[in-house]
Amino acid sequence: MEYNFRNIEKKWQSEWKKNLQYKVATNFSLPKFYVLDMFPYPSGAGLHVGHPLGYISSDIYSRYKRLKGFNVLHPMGYDAFGLPAEQYAIDHGIHPEVSTNDNIDNFRKQLDNIGFCYDWEREVRTCDPNYYKWTQWIFLQLFDAWYNRKKNKAEPIATLINIFETQGVNNNEVHCSSTVIPFSKEEWNAFDEKKKMEILMQYRLAYCGFGEVNWCEVLGTVLANDEIINGVSERGGHPVVKRKLRQWYLRITEFADRLLDGLDKVDFSESMKEMQRNWVGKSSGAEIKFQLQTSNKNFQNNKLVVYTTRPDTIFGVDFMVIAPEHELVNKIVTEEQKQEVEKYCNTVKKKSERERMAEKKISGISSGAFAIHPFNCKKIPVWISEYVLIGYGTGAIMAVPSGDQRDFLFAKHFSIPITNIFGTHFIQEEAIVSNAIALENSDFLNGMFPKQAIQVAINKFEEKEIGRHKVNYKIHDAVFSRQRYWGEPFPIVWKDGTAIALNENQLPVLLPSLQEIKPGEDGEGPLSNLIAWKNIDSGIREVNTMPGYAGSSWYFLRYMDPKNETEFCNRKIADYWEQVDLYIGGTEHAVGHLLYSRMWTKCLFDLGFISFDEPFKKLINQGKIGGDSRIAYRIHGTNQFVSAGLKDNYKTDELHVDVSLVDGMELNFESFKKWKPEFANATFILESEKYFCGARLEKMSKRYFNVVNPDDVVDKYGADTFRMYEMFLGPLEQDKPWDTKGIEGVHRFLKKLWRLFFDNQKGKQWTTEKPTDAEWKVLHKTIKKIEEDTERFSFNTGVSAFMICVNELTDLKCNKQEILEKLLILLAPYAPHISEELWFALGNTNSILNASFPTWEEKYISETSKTYPVAINGKTRTEINIDLNATQQQVEEIVLNNELVKKWIEGKQPKKIIYVKNKMVNIVL
RNA sequence: GCCCCGGUGGUGGAAUUGGUAGACACGCAGGACUUAAAAUCCUGUGACCCGCAACGGUCGUAACGGUUCAACUCCGUUCCGGGGCACCA
Structure with missing residues (x-):
């Protein structure tokens, strides 16, 4: 009897499906374990061998935990709204819903092929009205909430209204929103409804406002900061410009500190935490007000407010720099400088985001105005330069050339005299950034080290009322609307310029079907073309849709209670499944998805809907699997190809060859000729009668013809081999190339395991004889090793432990049922199909999925x-x-x-x- | 520029707490079985040196230096690769 993996795998996959083996019940009496994969965006390209790496490891871990007696929640779904489907619709005239469903079907087939233990009855699709009804519902909760800084938590807006009605507003620091002008309770009560709503809008966690947004003309929509890479859109690489538009936002800035603090409670990789910390970008310093002096007629005695992290260097200030977009530019620029300043500001504004970021040349222009030093009354020139960003701090800095390298280079470039506040340490060659050097030439700060001096300086500012301690963040409120079709509609209706939230019983607001997807007028999305849908009795519907991260910010909660029609998730059920114990996914979601879902979780926690405020207890980032491309060398200007070893004798062009046409490095040149018409008449210069390709490791991508489809691998070697090979490739978190060569070894291992049970000629091999000490020892050593390796996600060494075990049992000629049966349980998480087949062959009648993981005993191992x-x-x-x-x-x-x-x-x-x-x-x- | 991760045979990688470096697998070489092939099995395989042989020696984990009885592992310096952040004041 041979190891016929095709029959075995098909058979058990359908058996398990038929018997609902993967159905998960919310059984409160069992200990729970929640294993989650980052759900995929169902792209048209389908899965390549890199994608399942994370899924296989989470699958192994889930099965392992189940054998260990846990009730394991291990669901899967689709992040199905998004730009590519819409773009595809525009290009090919196929409705996003149709292409999305096709893609999902294709994904599902590919996933099923690999034998995952997902409970598909819990599948979620973010584009399903039964799902996005609750995305809209959560949006309403955010709309209907504000951030109470005093209590440091989100609260229903009713509590804010109560404060307004009974106290009014006198201290914005406590109750958020810097733009609201203080009012008394009497004033509040006298405001009309529209005015009240306007004020409340400035407090809501989901709010609508005007602001500079990242507008991508090609995509016809705004993008969040994390959707822009190097100044161009993440999807498609299109240019992005700043534009002032009405948009919805999430007030994520209020959660900045908790998002930082929460990182100490979760088990994420250091680099992942670092990325999030960078993104939040918290820094501590001071805001300082400077008196200005200028001959400009528009000047209204404005003060220049700068933000600095080094207030201790106040006596080293030699000039000020404000951003070209700064509102003071026009008010302070002198007549003499006006023309030059305008010219400079215009050149800067014309540059795209990308060009400005790439700019390394020092540029700037003097405004002609001066600031007055608050302590020594020195006149400090005010400059304008693009190296100061309008979006950070106050958009203005005090430049200290002896203590900041950029300021130093700027001063040198424009020959501005430099004040030395570091004595002999500063030698006019570079700035002193060390915080272990005492200040000199600094009046009341002389002799102090920065740490102390910063505090002393801030105290002095506060005393003189010219400045104060200030904490700054890089993170901005997240843009939450897109001018797109394929997304969740907002449950908002506009009436007389006021946003009115729909009632819960009006949800879901269904995404209307649309014949042709094209942008509306004035940068509005496609929904604005649907006049009948837009205009309703109570007003005008919001025509923006929600961004991709809306549905993915809370999907882990819906899996717990996916069919609930009255709640997003039942509280009791959420209390049982609680946090995701293990989350596996790629690093690309480090700042976007993870920060948003962490914020949503904190909101839902504050508002009392769930009992935890961090969604993911442990996060593992699987490495990427790179493609191993094959290169052919065509002699320049001909249709003749030269084998890799001889290519240096010719002038050649490199061409990517489809990896399926190459065995190892050897090109099948007959198939190659048939591959593309232009190669039909190709000729070849061979080495030892063979054509050898060159190789290169790069991203797995269609355009390099190096994509390997898991279906093909499964077809050739079986899902069990595929699963174990992906694990055997190396440590889970490490990037690695896909190399099919080594898969033979894993396949041989499974065949060798099979032969412990069945001989090709003689058939059944196992016996019920009592095992020897040596055999027990092999088994228990393996139990211990597999348990340890699986627990620490070291699946590659786990696979090799199985190999060692089977090698040793083969050497011992061990066919004892007692040993083999236990080994099968160990193997079941890694290679479920062959394990189940052999398990039943041994006479078991209940699935191996329900077995118990064996425990190792010291007495068998000890020496x-x-x-x-x-x-x-x-x-x-x-x-x-x-x-x-x-x-x-x-x-x-x-x-x-x-x-x-x-x-x-x-x-x-x-x-x-x-x-x-x-x-x-x-x-x- | 700053931060994080990494660098081990021809290849993927192992060495979990400082304690036999190179497990396991691929590849390669030789052999067995076979008319032959496939499959399977066996042996060898870091480099160098000595040798009839060895269960002989020297070197060896990017480089150099240090700590230690002992370093792939800890410390310092440098180089290289990958990722993140970035005129962030």
């Missing part, structure tokens, strides 16, 4: 003696078997009497003999 490496002066010279209970003295005796040792110590007296039990012996001469 009475060990073969110690014996080193002389640290170099291992021999091995001696010594009883484990031997004392230091006994060991010394044994070792010193050994012939080889005697030879090496040449009669010298050892200084010291180091003996570490169970490790080694070292003789120091």
Whole structure:
């Protein structure tokens, strides 16, 4: 009987499906474990071998936890709204819903092929009205909430209204929103409804406002900061410009500190935490007000407010720099400088985001105005330069050339005299950024180190009322609307310019079907073309849709209770499944998805809907699998190809060859000729009658013809081999190339395992004989190793432990049922199909999925003696078997009497003999 | 520029707490079985040196230096690769 993986895998996949083996019940009496994969965006390209890496590891872990007695939630779904489907619709005239569903079907087939244990009854699709009804519902909760800084939590807006009605607003610091002008309770009560709503809008966690947004003309929509890479759109690489537009926002800035603090409670990789910390970008310093002096007629005695993290360097200020977009530019620029300043500001504004970021040349222009130093009354020139960004801090800085490298270079470039506040440490060659150098030439700060001086300086500012301590963040409120069709509609209707939230019973607001998807007028989305849908009795519907991250910010909650029609998720059920214990996915979601879902979780927690405020307890980022491309060399200007070894003799062009046409490095040139018409008449210069390709590791991508489809691998070797091979490739979190060569080894291993049970000629091999000590030892050693490796996600060493086990059992000619049966349970998470087949062959009648993971016992593993490496002066010279209970003295005796040792110590007296039990012996001469 | 991760045979990688570097697998070489092939099995395989042989020696984990009886592992400096952040004041 041979190992016929095709039949076996098909058979068990349908059996498991038929018997609902993967159905998960919310069983409160069992300990729970929640394993989650980042759900995929169902792209038209389908899965390549890189995608399942994370899914396989989470699948193994889920199955392992189940064998360990946990009730394991391991669901899958689709992040199905998004730009590519809409773009595809525009290009090909196929409705996003149609292409999305096709793509999902295709994904599902590919996933099923690999034998995952997902409970598909819990599948969610973000584009399903039964799902996005609750996305809209959560949006309403955010709309109907504000951030209470005093209590440091989100609260229903009713509590804010209550504050307004009873106290009014006198201190914006406590109750958020810097733009609201203080009012008394009497004033509030006298405001009309529209005015009240306007004020409340400035507090809502989901709010509508005007602001500079990242507008992408080609995509016809705004983008969040995390959707822009190097100044162009993440999807498509299109240019992005700043534009002032009405948009919805999420007030994520209020959560900045909690998003930072929460990182200490979760188990994410250091680099992942670092990325999030960078994104939040918290810094501490001071805001300082400077008196201005200018001949400009528009000047209204405005003050210049700067933000600095080094207020201690106040006596080193030699000039000020404000951003070209700064509102003071026009008010302070002098007549003499006006023309030049305008010219400069215009050139800067014309540049795209990308060009400005790439700009490394120092540029700037003097405004002609001066600021007055608050302590020594020195006149400080005010400059305008693009190196100061309008979006950060106050858009203005105090420049300290002796203490900041950029300021230093700027001063040098424009020959601005530099004040030295670091004495002999500063030698006019570079700025002093160290915080271990005491200040000089700094009045009341002289002799102090920065840490102390910062505090003293801030106190002085506060005393003189010219500045204060200030914490700054890079993070901005997240744009939450898109001028697009394929997304969740907002449950908002506009009436007389006021946004009115729909009632819960009006949800879901269905996405209307649309014949042709095209942008509306004035940068509005396609929905604005649907006049009948837009205009309703109560007003005008919001025509924007929600961004891609809306649905993915809370999907992990919906899996817990996916069919609930009255709640987004039942509280009791959410209390049972709680946080995701293990989340596996790619690094590309480090700042976007993870920050948003962390924020949503905190909101839902604050508002009392769930009992935890961090969604993911542990996060693992699987590495990327790179493509191993094959290159052919065409002699320049001809249709003749030269084998890799000879290419240096010619002038050649490199062409990517489809990896399926190449065996190892050897090109099948007959198939190659048929591949594309232009190669039909190609000729070849061969080496030893073969054509060898070159190789290159790069991203797995269609355009390099290096994409390997898991379906093909599964077809050739089976899902079990595929699963184990992906794991065997290397550590989960590491990037690695896909190389099909090694897969044979894993496949051989499964065949070898099979032969422990069945002989090709003789058939059934196993016996019910009692195992020997040696056989028990092999088994228990393996149980221990597999348990340890699986627990620490070291699946590659786990696979090799199985190989060692099967090799040893083969050497021992062990076919004992007692041993083999236990081994199958260990293997079941890694290779479920073959394990189930052999499990039933042994006579079991209940699925191996419901077995219990065996426990290893010390007595089978423990040794009475060990073969110690014996080193002389640290170099291992021999091995001696010594009883484990031997004392230091006994060991010394044994070792010193050994012939080889005697030879090496040449009669010298050892200084010291180091003996570490169970490790080694070292003789120091 | 700053931060994080990494660098081990021809290849993927192992070494979990400082204790026999190179597990396991691929590849390669030789052999067995076979008329032959496939499949399977066995042996060898870091480099170098000595040798009839060895269960002989030297070197060896990017480079250099340090700590230690002992370093892939800890510390310092440098180089290289990958990722993130970035005129962020």
